Amino acid sequence: MLKEISIIFKKELKTMMRDRRTFIFSVIMPFVLVPLMLFVISYSMSNFRHQISENISLSFKNKDDLFYKFCALQENIKIMEGGKELLERGLVSAYIETDEDLDYKILHGEKVNISIEYGNSSINSIMTTPFLNVYEQSFLEICSSFADLAAKNKITYEQAEKILNYYKVPATEAPKVSSDVNEGLIYVSMLAPMMMLLYSCVGSAGCASEITAGEKEHGTLEPLISTGVSRDAIVLGKLLTAAAIGLISSVSAAAGLFGYAILQSITIPNMSLTAFSYILWISIFTSLFFATVNMAIGVFSKSYKEAQTYMMPVSLMVLFPSYYAYFSSVNNIPIQFFSIPILNIVYVIKELFAGIVNFNHLGIVSGWLVIYSVAVYLIIRHMFKKESVIFRI
Amino acid sequence: MVKVENISKFFGKVHAVKGVSFEVSDGEIVGLIGENGAGKSTLLRILSGALCPSDGTVHVDGFDLLTQRQDVRKNIGILFGNEVGLYERLTARENLEYFALLSGMNKRNVQKRISVLAECFEFKKFQNKMAHTLSKGMRQKVAIARCIVHDPKIMLFDEPDAGLDFGASKIFFEFLELCKEQKKSVIFSSHSMENVKMYTDKIVVMRAGNVVKVLNSAEYRESHSNREFNQFLFQLICEETVSA
Numbered sequence: 001m002l003k004e005i006s007i008i009f010k011k012e013l014k015t016m017m018r019d020r021r022t023f024i025f026s027v028i029m030p031f032v033l034v035p036l037m038l039f040v041i042s043y044s045m046s047n048f049r050h051q052i053s054e055n056i057s058l059s060f061k062n063k064d065d066l067f068y069k070f071c072a073l074q075e076n077i078k079i080m081e082g083g084k085e086l087l088e089r090g091l092v093s094a095y096i097e098t099d100e101d102l103d104y105k106i107l108h109g110e111k112v113n114i115s116i117e118y119g120n121s122s123i124n125s126i127m128t129t130p131f132l133n134v135y136e137q138s139f140l141e142i143c144s145s146f147a148d149l150a151a152k153n154k155i156t157y158e159q160a161e162k163i164l165n166y167y168k169v170p171a172t173e174a175p176k177v178s179s180d181v182n183e184g185l186i187y188v189s190m191l192a193p194m195m196m197l198l199y200s201c202v203g204s205a206g207c208a209s210e211i212t213a214g215e216k217e218h219g220t221l222e223p224l225i226s227t228g229v230s231r232d233a234i235v236l237g238k239l240l241t242a243a244a245i246g247l248i249s250s251v252s253a254a255a256g257l258f259g260y261a262i263l264q265s266i267t268i269p270n271m272s273l274t275a276f277s278y279i280l281w282i283s284i285f286t287s288l289f290f291a292t293v294n295m296a297i298g299v300f301s302k303s304y305k306e307a308q309t310y311m312m313p314v315s316l317m318v319l320f321p322s323y324y325a326y327f328s329s330v331n332n333i334p335i336q337f338f339s340i341p342i343l344n345i346v347y348v349i350k351e352l353f354a355g356i357v358n359f360n361h362l363g364i365v366s367g368w369l370v371i372y373s374v375a376v377y378l379i380i381r382h383m384f385k386k387e388s389v390i391f392r393i
Numbered sequence: 394m395v396k397v398e399n400i401s402k403f404f405g406k407v408h409a410v411k412g413v414s415f416e417v418s419d420g421e422i423v424g425l426i427g428e429n430g431a432g433k434s435t436l437l438r439i440l441s442g443a444l445c446p447s448d449g450t451v452h453v454d455g456f457d458l459l460t461q462r463q464d465v466r467k468n469i470g471i472l473f474g475n476e477v478g479l480y481e482r483l484t485a486r487e488n489l490e491y492f493a494l495l496s497g498m499n500k501r502n503v504q505k506r507i508s509v510l511a512e513c514f515e516f517k518k519f520q521n522k523m524a525h526t527l528s529k530g531m532r533q534k535v536a537i538a539r540c541i542v543h544d545p546k547i548m549l550f551d552e553p554d555a556g557l558d559f560g561a562s563k564i565f566f567e568f569l570e571l572c573k574e575q576k577k578s579v580i581f582s583s584h585s586m587e588n589v590k591m592y593t594d595k596i597v598v599m600r601a602g603n604v605v606k607v608l609n610s611a612e613y614r615e616s617h618s619n620r621e622f623n624q625f626l627f628q629l630i631c632e633e634t635v636s637a
């Protein structure tokens with residue numbers, strides 16, 4: 001049995017590597033495509049940010065106080081009349097509420113409150129945040145610089161206005177200040193789990209359809225079965241091939257990702273060799289799981305094309321959990337989340353990218369992946385024994 | 394020796410083979426003829442163990458094909474009809490190697506055996522070419538060699554002469570004569586009346602899933618003219634023209 005599995009595995013791997021389509025799609029593409037995507041994303045984001053920085057629209061609750069005047073003076077801020085409603089309608093990026101007696105407080109050296117409310121849906125608002133923070137900070141700093149004088153009632157309204165008017169935040173300065181939050185790192189750590197997962201799934205799809213449905217289509221499955229090799233050996237040999245290709249694919253995606261990080265000199269702060277090796281560890285199980293799923297689809301399908309059609313939605317299903325998981329923090333993930341298929345893989349990879357090596361979580365996730373794989377394998381095995389599935393009817 | 398008893402096969406509601414019985418002795422070459430859809434391919438697939446019969450039994454040298462499958466399988470080689478399934482990204486030789494290894498042959502014997510077959514079926518010239526570059530006839534030769542690479546005792550061929558040129562066809566049937574001397578049993582289906590008449594010991598005629606006649610071809614060859622023999626087979630194959 002083992003010998004037969006190894007004969008089948010070797011042969012399938014050899015043919016897969018000879019197939020330029022599979023080779024390029026599964027091995028080369030992720031390595032090239034992932035960094036390319038990151039480049040495009042970060043380029044278009046910085047472009048977008050630039051555009052926004054030139055045109056920040058705000059609405060105010062209290063008109064004509066010192067902060068209002070300060071903002072009105074900034075070149076890239078556009079003030080719109082209409083209050084909070086404008087924010088709700090998405091016409092401005094933020095709505096600003098200041099103390100009713102802001103001017104009085106400033107002139108008397110007291111602490112002031114400025115609250116900036118951002119729209120919760122518009123990407124504009126999200127991107128505007130760092131800029132407005134810069135303006136707010138500058139304003140408060142200037143005010144506090146003459147707070148001592150003001151406390152002694154030695155500052156007039158005109159003087160305060162004048163001081164504030166001297167200060168303009170250069171539009172180009174704001175982005176520099178704000179990009180301290182390493183944006184590249186954010187993209188890398190968001191895309192890493194997604195890409196590794198996606199490629200461990202997509203990577204084995206082509207291979208799995210070729211060696212199952214494709215084999216039916218080419219009329220080689222019947223001769224293969226008639227050699228008397230046990231069907232378990234056939235399924236396992238092929239399964240290992242698909243899993244290997246999926247693994248190569250996801251490792252290649254990871255390599256592309258790290259390549260990008262190195263090129264952009266992004267350091268992933270908590271990444272250690274241990275964490276990295278556990279990422280590989282999880283990838284092995286993930287690839288195995290997706291290979292079984294893809295194999296099941298392939299065995300069921302009558303042709304390569306049909307198999308590919310069914311596999312599309314599966315790879316889409318992979319993307320949603322990664323997207324969902326992106327918005328949750330890696331600290332304090334409830335333990336039951338590690339039992340939700342696919343989501344659990346995303347979480348554990350995310351954790352590892354944050355440098356958290358939690359053996360409980362790793363164990364649970366690998367365990368589940370093995371269980372899912374075995375379950376799907378049993379389905380394949382059942383199908384493979386049915387004449388109606390093997391010999392097209 | 395192959396003993397087929399009352400074999401039936403349903404595909405859903407389609408009754409493809411309807412209670413067929415016959416025997417094939419060692420060293421006997423049997424031709425299987427019948428119209429398209431008569432059930433020839435289905436019968437051969439059942440004999441190879443690829444399909445399970447819905448009813449009936451097949452014994453090979455006393456072993457039950459169904460219950461003692463593993464003992465029997467390695468003694469059977471089958472060429473499936475229709476498209477010749479070769480692995481396109483393996484060379485002709487690698488295709489044979491793969492099946493030989495899967496049949497449990499050891500590496501050294503494999504190379505020797507393939508060389509013999511390449512010589513015999515004249516594909517030595519293109520044995521190292523990728524299968525997808527081969528013509529239909531070349532592929533057919535490789536496929537034939539592949540199904541007997543493990544030197545089985547029972548050889549089943551579904552339309553082996555389809556796609557072969559005269560020369561290749563002649564080589565194939567001469568090879569069968571050789572197998573006959575080695576006491577192997579051969580069953581092949583064919584639409585070439587000439588090949589069936591010339592190279593068989595026995596002809597099994599199928600019609601709509603039934604075996605309508607098993608005849609001794611050697612006797613007929615001697616006692617009837619070629620024309621009469623043709624007429625007779627034609628009548629057996631096509632129901633309408635059969636009288637009494």
Ligand SMILES: Nc1ncnc2c1ncn2[C@@H]1O[C@H](COP(=O)(O)OP(=O)(O)O)[C@@H](O)[C@H]1O
Nearest residue numbers: 391392393404409428429430431432433434435
């Ligand atoms: N896999 C299958 N599924 C359903 N019906 C089949 C299948 N294979 C063969 N048949 C049907 O069985 C009958 C016999 O087919 P076959 O054995 O291929 O005939 P032949 O080889 O003599 O032309 C035909 O009616 C065919 O449609």
Ligand SMILES: [Mg+2]
Nearest residue numbers: 433434474551
């Ligand atoms: Mg047929």
